[in-house]
Amino acid sequence: GDSVTQMEGPVTLSEEACLTINCTYTATGYPSLFWYVQYPGEGLQLLLKATKADDKGSNKGFEATYRKETTSFHLEKGSVQVSDSAVYFCALLPIGANNLFFGTGTRLTVIP
C-alpha cells in the first residue's frame, strides 16, 4: 500500500550547519509529495510541495526535489537557524485520494 518512510530523529545541528532529512515513499503512479513543519505547541503547516517528477519545492530556504527514480523527496537546507527547530513531516497524497499519508516525523533541534 501507500506509505512514507522518514529518517528517524532526533537531529541536533549547530546554527549554519547543512540539513538533510531523508524521505522515501511507496505509491503507484505519480503521487503528490509534501513537507509539513510543526513548531512547538502549534499545528502542522505546509512547508513545501511537489506534484510531479523532477519538481523542486522550496520555501524559507528549504528545498526538496521529487525523484521518481529513487522514490525520494529529501528535505534540505544549506544553513539552518535556531528558529528552524521543529518537527518535520514528510507526506504523500496518492493519485485520486483526498487524505495524506504522513511519515513519523523528524525532530530537529538547532543550537546556537
Place this chain on the structure above:
Amino acid sequence: DAGVIQSPRHEVTEMGQEVTLRCKPISGHNSLFWYRQTMMRGLELLIYFNNNVPIDDSGMPEDRFSAKMPNASFSTLKIQPSEPRDSAVYFCASSLRVMTDTQYFGPGTRLTVL
C-alpha cells in the same frame, strides 16, 4: 481568514467522562479531517468529511469515538466514555476541494484523560 479554529486548546478529564472536541474549518473549504497525534503512533487520520458527509472513518479506533459535521462551518469529535489511552493531541484540518492537495491544520486540542 482566521484559519482552522479548534476548542478547547486543552482538556483534562477523568476516565469514563464524555469529551467533545470542536472544530471550525476555514470558510469555503469543502473537506475536513480529524487527526490524532501521539508519541507512540505519530499522526493518525481518524476520519474525514467532504461536503459535510463522512467519507472514510476507517481510522476511528473504537465505537467510543464518533464525529459529526452538521454544517459546513462546524464539526465535533466525541469520545464516550474516555479512557487514559485516548490522551493525545487531536488536530482538525480543512482543505478547499475534494481532490485538493493542501490541508490547513488547526492548533490542536491536547487531551489528558486521568
